Amino acid sequence: MAEGSIAGVAAGLAAEDRIAVASNWKLVWWRFKRHHLALFCAGLLIALYMIVLCPDFFSTQNPETTDARQAFIPVQSVHLFDDGKFSPWVPAIVGKRHPVTLRMEWQADPSRKVPVRFFTPGPVYQVFGLFESRLHLIGPADPTQRIFLLGSDRLGRDQWSRIMHGTQTSMTVGLVAVALSVILGVVLGGLSGYLGGKTDQVIQRVIELLQSVPTIPIWLALSAALPRDWTPIQVFFAITVILSLVGWTTLGREVRGRFLALREEDFVLAARLAGCSRMRIILRHMVPTFLSHIIATSSLAIPVMIINETSLSFLGLGIRPPAISWGVLLQEAQNIQTLALAPWLLIPGVVVIVAVLAFNLVGDGLRDAADPYSG
Amino acid sequence: MTRYITQRLLLLPFLLLIYSFVIFVVIQAPPGDFLTSYVATLSASGSSMSAEQIQALRHSYGLDQPFVVQYGLWLKNLLQGDLGLSLEYQRPSADLISEQLGLTLALALFSFVLTWAIAVPAGIYSATHPRSIIDHVLTVVNYVGVATPNFMLALILMWAAFAYFDISVTGLFSPDFVDAPWSIARVLDLLAHIWLPALVLGIAGTARLSRIMRANLLDELNKPYVVTARAKGMKEWRLVLRYPVRLALNPLISTIGWYLPALFSGSLIVATVMNLPNIGPLLLRALINRDMYLAGGILLIYSFLTIVGTLLSDILLALVDPRIRVEN
Numbered sequence: 001m002a003e004g005s006i007a008g009v010a011a012g013l014a015a016e017d018r019i020a021v022a023s024n025w026k027l028v029w030w031r032f033k034r035h036h037l038a039l040f041c042a043g044l045l046i047a048l049y050m051i052v053l054c055p056d057f058f059s060t061q062n063p064e065t066t067d068a069r070q071a072f073i074p075v076q077s078v079h080l081f082d083d084g085k086f087s088p089w090v091p092a093i094v095g096k097r098h099p100v101t102l103r104m105e106w107q108a109d110p111s112r113k114v115p116v117r118f119f120t121p122g123p124v125y126q127v128f129g130l131f132e133s134r135l136h137l138i139g140p141a142d143p144t145q146r147i148f149l150l151g152s153d154r155l156g157r158d159q160w161s162r163i164m165h166g167t168q169t170s171m172t173v174g175l176v177a178v179a180l181s182v183i184l185g186v187v188l189g190g191l192s193g194y195l196g197g198k199t200d201q202v203i204q205r206v207i208e209l210l211q212s213v214p215t216i217p218i219w220l221a222l223s224a225a226l227p228r229d230w231t232p233i234q235v236f237f238a239i240t241v242i243l244s245l246v247g248w249t250t251l252g253r254e255v256r257g258r259f260l261a262l263r264e265e266d267f268v269l270a271a272r273l274a275g276c277s278r279m280r281i282i283l284r285h286m287v288p289t290f291l292s293h294i295i296a297t298s299s300l301a302i303p304v305m306i307i308n309e310t311s312l313s314f315l316g317l318g319i320r321p322p323a324i325s326w327g328v329l330l331q332e333a334q335n336i337q338t339l340a341l342a343p344w345l346l347i348p349g350v351v352v353i354v355a356v357l358a359f360n361l362v363g364d365g366l367r368d369a370a371d372p373y374s375g
Numbered sequence: 376m377t378r379y380i381t382q383r384l385l386l387l388p389f390l391l392l393i394y395s396f397v398i399f400v401v402i403q404a405p406p407g408d409f410l411t412s413y414v415a416t417l418s419a420s421g422s423s424m425s426a427e428q429i430q431a432l433r434h435s436y437g438l439d440q441p442f443v444v445q446y447g448l449w450l451k452n453l454l455q456g457d458l459g460l461s462l463e464y465q466r467p468s469a470d471l472i473s474e475q476l477g478l479t480l481a482l483a484l485f486s487f488v489l490t491w492a493i494a495v496p497a498g499i500y501s502a503t504h505p506r507s508i509i510d511h512v513l514t515v516v517n518y519v520g521v522a523t524p525n526f527m528l529a530l531i532l533m534w535a536a537f538a539y540f541d542i543s544v545t546g547l548f549s550p551d552f553v554d555a556p557w558s559i560a561r562v563l564d565l566l567a568h569i570w571l572p573a574l575v576l577g578i579a580g581t582a583r584l585s586r587i588m589r590a591n592l593l594d595e596l597n598k599p600y601v602v603t604a605r606a607k608g609m610k611e612w613r614l615v616l617r618y619p620v621r622l623a624l625n626p627l628i629s630t631i632g633w634y635l636p637a638l639f640s641g642s643l644i645v646a647t648v649m650n651l652p653n654i655g656p657l658l659l660r661a662l663i664n665r666d667m668y669l670a671g672g673i674l675l676i677y678s679f680l681t682i683v684g685t686l687l688s689d690i691l692l693a694l695v696d697p698r699i700r701v702e703n
Contacts, residue, residue: 209390209393211633212390212636212681212682212685213394213678213681214636214639214640214674214677214678214680214681215637215640216640216641216643216644217640217643217655217658217673217674217677218401218674220643220658220659220662221398221401221402221662221670221674222401224405224662224663225401225402225404225405226405227405303522307524310524311524311525311526311644314524314526314644315644315647315659316663317659317662317663330526330527330530333530334648336533336534336537336543336545339530339533339534339537339538340534340537340538343534343538346527346530346531346534349524349527349530349531352524352527353519353522353523353527356521356522356523357518357519357522360518360521360522361518
């Protein structure tokens with residue numbers, strides 16, 4: 001018993017030592033790890049960004065392939081086992097024309113199985129524009145066949161593959177827009193807090209003006225002002241700039257507050273006496289002390305950007321077809337008749353909700369972990 | 376107090392002037408003008424216009440003037456209460472806007488009232504019963520509510536109502552009342568329809584406010600004055616409502632400043648999806664058709680509402696919390 005308690009005390013001391021010498025980032029990581037939900041969501045986000053890196057690998061076919069004879073095909077869910085053996089398949093879809101409306105009505109027929117394979121060759125695609133590949137995560141065993149894991153839209157395009165490509169656009173918009181906001185927020189907020197005086201006054205008034213702007217109407221007006229003949233890439237960057245134009249203000253304020261508090265600290269004075277340039281003091285000495293806060297705040301800003309992009313594109317003033325984003329996909333679900341006929345067109349919206357939830361939970365976990373010395 | 380309010384009111388015209396310039400730049404920015412898109416629509420439908428006709432029209436609308444002159448003209452008319460002619464509808468923009476403005480305000484304000492009516496009691500309940508089932512349910516609703524885009528919620532509700540109950544939940548009136556003159560029956564019909572879009576619009580705000588209320592109240596409930604009152608034998612619900620709730624409400628009131636304006640501009644998306652009479656869809660159409668005076672007028676109205684919303688909340692906060700009453 002006595003030995004056990006001594007060992008326990010020793011272990012406790014060792015743990016204390018570990019904490020005492022751990023770097024700031026290690027402490028943040030240890031605290032973050034305690035949030036199991038946040039950790040799970042972080043995994044989910046990593047998976048989503050894998051899709052961003054190479055959406056074609058996860059697709060089953062080209063997202064632009066249209067076929068009017070295969071419009072509004074319902075979801076073909078994947079079954080992993082056949083007769084107790086591992087042999088994945090999806091039910092075949094059989095169509096019948098409705099005698100009155102003459103519309104094709106599709107029925108899943110579980111008795112006719114279409115075998116599917118994992119890591120199977122399919123349509124050729126480019127990886128990072130560098131080399132070609134035929135490998136897909138999942139695809140029909142017979143490459144000439146088409147399967148619709150999440151159904152098809154009014155033009156017979158495969159929704160699963162389109163969601164994979166939409167993920168690439170929408171997740172990137174969020175990331176790039178927040179990156180721009182962070183740069184603007186840190187530089188302008190930093191200058192405002194560090195220089196004070198007139199600069200501070202001007203930047204603060206600009207922030208107040210931007211924050212009292214009716215955001216959604218102004219975003220719409222700005223997006224409507226983009227020339228119609230721009231390429232999807234140009235539109236994409238313009239939209240991210242528009243979104244970050246308002247987004248940086250919150251961060252700018254926060255950074256300014258931090259700078260005001262830090263300006264009088266001894267280490268800043270020491271750096272100034274040592275002859276560091278202004279930019280070096282800001283970027284090398286001051287920013288690292290609240291970097292974890294910036295990261296936590298920006299991870300909470302990404303989902304807001306994603307929702308905004310989705311809403312803009314949904315209204316037809318954001319990312320424009322032929323580019324694919326979650327909002328563009330949801331445009332297909334705009335009227336109630338289509339929805340009643342093909343409710344699976346709402347699935348991209350579910351993806352949006354899951355992604356935003358994941359970002360929010362990870363952001364909350366990071367925010368709690370960002371200050372490892374409290375609590 | 377009066378001085379503070381007058382100061383803020385005096386600032387209002389300057390802010391509007393800055394906004395009017397920014398708005399004019401934005402609506403003027405795209406290449407081409409209303410006539411370009413009008414001619415494109417005409418040629419798409421098979422008819423056409425001669426170059427002289429287009430030039431004459433452009434001249435009569437003042438679209439051939441330099442930017443500064445156009446802005447000056449617009450501003451001059453604005454000061455006389457004239458928002459300009461809607462080129463698409465060939466009617467004064469002010470008329471088009473005022474037709475929809477009442478219902479736009481009604482939706483935002485109703486949504487605001489609904490939000491508070493749900494959020495405050497929910498927050499009080501979860502603070503006094505922490506870790507109860509309802510508290511956990513509210514936590515989940517909070518996360519999902521904040522993560523769901525407004526239009527998505529509207530789409531899901533519309534689809535569910537259509538697919539399972541075979542009813543249409545679009546619009547703010549039953550078909551009989553759409554064009555009817557105002558009467559008690561019409562108001563009742565409006566109330567029967569407005570709560571759903573108002574709820575859709577306010578769900579994220581409701582979730583967030585109830586969480587703020589819960590956190591504030593939990594902080595207050597541990598304070599000594601609550602223990603004292605309890606020790607003196609005060610009835611629990613009376614005690615909670617009388618002191619800590621009042622204190623916990625203050626930070627909530629300071630959120631009105633961004634929440635009310637957010638409701639005005641957020642109603643744009645919900646109104647477009649649910650097909651409501653609102654200046655939002657009108658703006659969307661005007662922007663797409665390059666109907667610049669109508670778009671500019673609506674953007675100005677939105678800016679005005681945003682500034683007034685912020686001002687109202689600042690005044691309210693100063694009234695409720697003596698510590699904030701600005702003397703400096």
